Amino acid sequence: MIQRFLPLIVTMAVLVVGFLLCAAQFPNFASLRVVGNLLTDNAFVGIAAAGMTFVILSGGIDLSVGAVIGFTTVLLAVLIEQAGIHPMVAFALALIVGAGFGAAMGAVIHWFQMPPFIVTLAGMFIARGVSFVLTTDSLPINHPLYSDLNEVAWRFSGGGRLSLPAMLLLGVFALSMLLAHWTRFGANIYALGGNRHSAELMGVPVARTTVGVYALSGLLAGLAGIVFSLYTGAGYSLAATGVELDTITAVVIGGTQLTGGYGLVLGTFGGVLIQGLIQTYITFDGTMSSWWTKIAIGVLLFVFILLQKGLLAVWSDRDGDPAEA
Amino acid sequence: MTHPHAPPLLAIRGLSKAFLGVQALDGVDFTLRHGEVHALLGENGAGKSTLIKTLTGVYQRDGGTIALCGEEIAPRSVEDAQRLNIGTVYQEVNLLPNLSVAENLFLGRQPMRFGLVDRAAMRRRARVILDGYGLSIDVAAPLQRFSVATQQIVAIARAVDMSAKVLILDEPTASLDAQEVAVLFDVMRGLKARGIGIVFVTHFLDQVYAVCDRITVLRNGRLVGERRAADLPRLDLVAMMLGRELEAASHRLAQPEEIDDSRPPLVRFQGFGKTRSVAPFDLDIRPGEVVGLAGLLGSGRTETARLAFGVDRADSGSVTVDGEKTQLRGPREAVRLGFGYCPEDRKKEGIVGALSVRENIILALQARQGWLKPIPRRRQQEIADRFIRLLDIRTPDAERPIQLLSGGNQQKALLARWLATEPRFLILDEPTRGIDVGAHAEIIRLIERLCADGMALLVVSSELEEIVAYSRRVIVLRDRHHVDVLRGEDVSVERIVASIASESPPSPVPPSPVAEVRP
Known part of the structure; x- marks a missing residue:
C-alpha cells in the first residue's frame, strides 16, 4: 500500500517542509490569513487542476483548460454586462458551455481516434479565438452580486478568511476524491489509463468514460473561469494564458504519472499549494523577481519527474516475484 | 460430472x-x-x-x-x-x-x-x-x-x-x-x-x-x-x-554431398540459451551444410533462430566463428560476422513496405557498410537488377514499392537482401510460409544452390517434407529444448514425427554432434 501513497507522501512532505521554512524566515507567515489567501489565490488553478488530474489519469491531456477559463470570463462579462442576464443564470450557462465543449473534444478523441494532444490544442485555439471575437477589451463586471459574493467568507480571528473561491476549491477536491476512489466512473478512468485495450476487454465503457473525463475537465475549467471572473471582476480574452501548463505541473508535482493510470487527486491539491507557496514566498521576500517562481517550479517539476522514474524502477524490480504466488 | x-x-x-x-x-x-x-x-x-x-x-x-x-x-x-x-x-x-x-x-x-x-x-x-x-x-x-x-x-x-x-x-x-x-x-x-x-x-x-x-x-x-x-x-x-500419413514414404529429394564432420565448423554454439526462451544447446554448422530445425509451433524453433542471429541476447553459452570466440551482442554484430537472417513474419520484421524493391534489397548491405558511406545509385541498381534476375523476382522494375509484390516475391527480395551481403551463415525462418507452390519449389532449389556454393544454412520450417528434402542434419525441438539430432538415413518425416512425439523428459543438454568431434 505504501507504494501507492509514496508520491503523495513526498508531495505533502515538500509542502509541509516548504511551509515551515517560510514560517522560519518570515514570522507572519504561519497565520490563518496567509493560508486563507493561499487557497483563495490558487482557487481557479486548483479547480482546473482537479479536472486535469482525471484527464491525465485516463491517459490523456487537456490543453484547452486555460483558454476555456479565459473564454468563460469573457462570456460572463458579455452575458452579464451586455445582455443583462442575471449572474446566476450566466454561471449556469458558462458551466454548461464548458462541459459541452469538453464533451465535444472527448467525442472527437474517441470516435475519430485522434490524439488528445492535437484535439485539445485545436480546442485551445478555438476557445481563445472565440473570446477575441466576443471582445478584445477587458470588460469590467459591475453587477452587485459580484461584490456580495466576494464578501462571502468564513472569517477567523486574526484576519484570516476562507473566501468563496477557497471553499469552492476545497469542495471540488473533496468531491473529486470521492469520484476518483469511490465510484465506478473513477475506477474506469484508472482502468483506461492503465491499459485501454485491456480495459475494453474487461467491459469498461470506453466511449462514455472518455467523453465523461473531458466533459468533467471542461466543466471544472468553466467553474475555474467563474472563480477567476469573481477574483478579477472582469472578462478578458487573454486571461489565464498558460494556465493549462500550471495545472499539468500541479498534477505532475502531485505524483500523478503523465502516462496515466497512477496518481491521486489529493496529490494535485498538494501540487497546487506548493506552486502557490513559492509564489507567496517571493511576494513576502519582496526583493526577488517574480520569475524566480518559474525557475523554482521548473526545478521542482524536474525533481518530481526523476523521482517518479526512480519509483517506477523500484516497482518493476518487484515484478514477477514468484514468492507472491 | x-x-x-x-x-x-x-x-x-x-x-x-x-x-x-x-x-x-x-x-x-x-x-x-x-x-x-x-x-x-x-x-x-x-x-x-x-x-x-x-x-x-x-x-x-x-x-x-x-x-x-x-x-x-x-x-x-x-x-x-x-x-x-x-x-x-x-x-x-x-x-x-x-x-x-x-x-x-x-x-x-x-x-x-x-x-x-x-x-x-x-x-x-x-x-x-x-x-x-x-x-x-x-x-x-x-x-x-x-x-x-x-x-x-x-x-x-x-x-x-x-x-x-x-x-x-x-x-x-x-x-x-x-x-x-x-x-x-x-x-x-x-x-x-x-x-x-x-x-x-x-x-x-x-x-x-x-x-x-x-x-x-x-x-x-x-x-x-x-x-x-x-x-x-x-x-x-x-x-x-x-497432417502426415505415416505410412506414406517420404524420400529425400536430393542427397547433399558428404561433408567431412572432422572439418572445423564455421559457427559453433556451445551451451547457448536464454532463460524462458530456449534451453542451452550445442550446435555446429559447417560450410555448405544445411541444418533443419523441426518442432511444433512454440517448441523454440524461432527462438533458436533469433538467438543465433543475436536478435535476442543469449544469457548462457558462447559462440565461436572460424575458431574464434566472439560476442554476439546484436544483429549488427551478427551482420559483421557474415550472418544473415530472414525472419518468419516478413510483414512485421522483414520488408519495409513503402520502400522500393531496390531499397529493400540493398538495406542490409548499406547497414553493414555504415550509413555514412552511401552505396552509389548505379551500384544499387546493378545489385538490385542482378538479384531480380538471379532469383526471378517478378516485378515490373526495381523501383516498385515492395508491398505491391506477391508474398513469394517479397520473400525472394528478402533473401536477396541477405545474399547481397554475401553471408557465410544464413538463417531462414519459414522461408516458404504463405507463398505459392511454384515459388515454394524455387526457394528450395535456391537453398540447395546456396549451400553448394559453400554457404552454411540454418532453416526453420514446419513443412517436414521440405526440411527432409534439403537438410543434412535435422535438429528436433520440443518444449524449448533441442531434444534430438537426426542425420544421414535418419533424416525422414517419420523419424522427425516420432522424435517430436516421444515422451522422454527433455534432457538439459541435448545429444550433440560436438561430442563426436571432440577427442
Whole structure:
C-alpha cells in the first residue's frame, strides 16, 4: 500500500517542509490569513487542476483548460454586462458551455481516434479565438452580486478568511476524491489509463468514460473561469494564458504519472499549494523577481519527474516475484 | 460430472468463417462437456484462434450453429459472450496492472452501497474468491506486484466469477515456469470438479496429456478429429496435427554431398540459451551444410533462430566463428560476422513496405557498410537488377514499392537482401510460409544452390517434407529444448514425427554432434 501513497507522501512532505521554512524566515507567515489567501489565490488553478488530474489519469491531456477559463470570463462579462442576464443564470450557462465543449473534444478523441494532444490544442485555439471575437477589451463586471459574493467568507480571528473561491476549491477536491476512489466512473478512468485495450476487454465503457473525463475537465475549467471572473471582476480574452501548463505541473508535482493510470487527486491539491507557496514566498521576500517562481517550479517539476522514474524502477524490480504466488 | 443424456455444455456444429475469400474455418464441429478440460490443438493457420474469437463474439460466424446447454447462441461482443457465461483468459494477461487485485476482480461490477463503491466489501469478497484458488495475497496491492502466474489466476478467477460455465484458456501457460504451470493445473482441476467446461489451447503436448480429458485437432480450418486423451498415443496426435500419413514414404529429394564432420565448423554454439526462451544447446554448422530445425509451433524453433542471429541476447553459452570466440551482442554484430537472417513474419520484421524493391534489397548491405558511406545509385541498381534476375523476382522494375509484390516475391527480395551481403551463415525462418507452390519449389532449389556454393544454412520450417528434402542434419525441438539430432538415413518425416512425439523428459543438454568431434 505504501507504494501507492509514496508520491503523495513526498508531495505533502515538500509542502509541509516548504511551509515551515517560510514560517522560519518570515514570522507572519504561519497565520490563518496567509493560508486563507493561499487557497483563495490558487482557487481557479486548483479547480482546473482537479479536472486535469482525471484527464491525465485516463491517459490523456487537456490543453484547452486555460483558454476555456479565459473564454468563460469573457462570456460572463458579455452575458452579464451586455445582455443583462442575471449572474446566476450566466454561471449556469458558462458551466454548461464548458462541459459541452469538453464533451465535444472527448467525442472527437474517441470516435475519430485522434490524439488528445492535437484535439485539445485545436480546442485551445478555438476557445481563445472565440473570446477575441466576443471582445478584445477587458470588460469590467459591475453587477452587485459580484461584490456580495466576494464578501462571502468564513472569517477567523486574526484576519484570516476562507473566501468563496477557497471553499469552492476545497469542495471540488473533496468531491473529486470521492469520484476518483469511490465510484465506478473513477475506477474506469484508472482502468483506461492503465491499459485501454485491456480495459475494453474487461467491459469498461470506453466511449462514455472518455467523453465523461473531458466533459468533467471542461466543466471544472468553466467553474475555474467563474472563480477567476469573481477574483478579477472582469472578462478578458487573454486571461489565464498558460494556465493549462500550471495545472499539468500541479498534477505532475502531485505524483500523478503523465502516462496515466497512477496518481491521486489529493496529490494535485498538494501540487497546487506548493506552486502557490513559492509564489507567496517571493511576494513576502519582496526583493526577488517574480520569475524566480518559474525557475523554482521548473526545478521542482524536474525533481518530481526523476523521482517518479526512480519509483517506477523500484516497482518493476518487484515484478514477477514468484514468492507472491 | 458428465451427464450422458443431457445436452452437452457447448456444441458447435458446422462452423464456418472466411476472411477475404480465405476459409479460416470450414464446417468445424466442437463439443465441450460439463466438467471436462478439452484441448484445442493445431499448427499455425489451423483455425484455433478464429474458432475462439467466433465463440467469444469478436468475429461473427458465416455459417453453422453454436449451442450452449442446448440453446443456440450468437455472441456479438466480448461482453455479450460474458453474459452468456463464456469467459476467456489470454496468454497476455488482459488485466490492469495499475489497479489493485480486488479492483481487477470487480471492475465494472463493484459492490455498491449508498451509490458509492463499497471498497471494504470488495476487498472482503475478493479475499473469499481467491481463497477458493488457494491464493492468499494482499488484494489491495496493485496487480503488477505479483507474478504472471498469480495474475493469470486472478484473470481466471474474474472470468469464472463472472461467467461460470465455459472457460477458454488461450495459451495461458506460455510464459509460466514448471512450478507455476502446476499451480495453474490445480486450479483447472478444481474448476473441472465444479462442472465448468474448460477449452485449453496450448502448444505443449506434455501439458495436454497432464490435464486434458479430450483433444480436438484442427488443421487448415478443418476438423481432423476428436479423441479421448487416454486413447490417443502421442505419435498419432502429432500426425493428426501435422497432417502426415505415416505410412506414406517420404524420400529425400536430393542427397547433399558428404561433408567431412572432422572439418572445423564455421559457427559453433556451445551451451547457448536464454532463460524462458530456449534451453542451452550445442550446435555446429559447417560450410555448405544445411541444418533443419523441426518442432511444433512454440517448441523454440524461432527462438533458436533469433538467438543465433543475436536478435535476442543469449544469457548462457558462447559462440565461436572460424575458431574464434566472439560476442554476439546484436544483429549488427551478427551482420559483421557474415550472418544473415530472414525472419518468419516478413510483414512485421522483414520488408519495409513503402520502400522500393531496390531499397529493400540493398538495406542490409548499406547497414553493414555504415550509413555514412552511401552505396552509389548505379551500384544499387546493378545489385538490385542482378538479384531480380538471379532469383526471378517478378516485378515490373526495381523501383516498385515492395508491398505491391506477391508474398513469394517479397520473400525472394528478402533473401536477396541477405545474399547481397554475401553471408557465410544464413538463417531462414519459414522461408516458404504463405507463398505459392511454384515459388515454394524455387526457394528450395535456391537453398540447395546456396549451400553448394559453400554457404552454411540454418532453416526453420514446419513443412517436414521440405526440411527432409534439403537438410543434412535435422535438429528436433520440443518444449524449448533441442531434444534430438537426426542425420544421414535418419533424416525422414517419420523419424522427425516420432522424435517430436516421444515422451522422454527433455534432457538439459541435448545429444550433440560436438561430442563426436571432440577427442
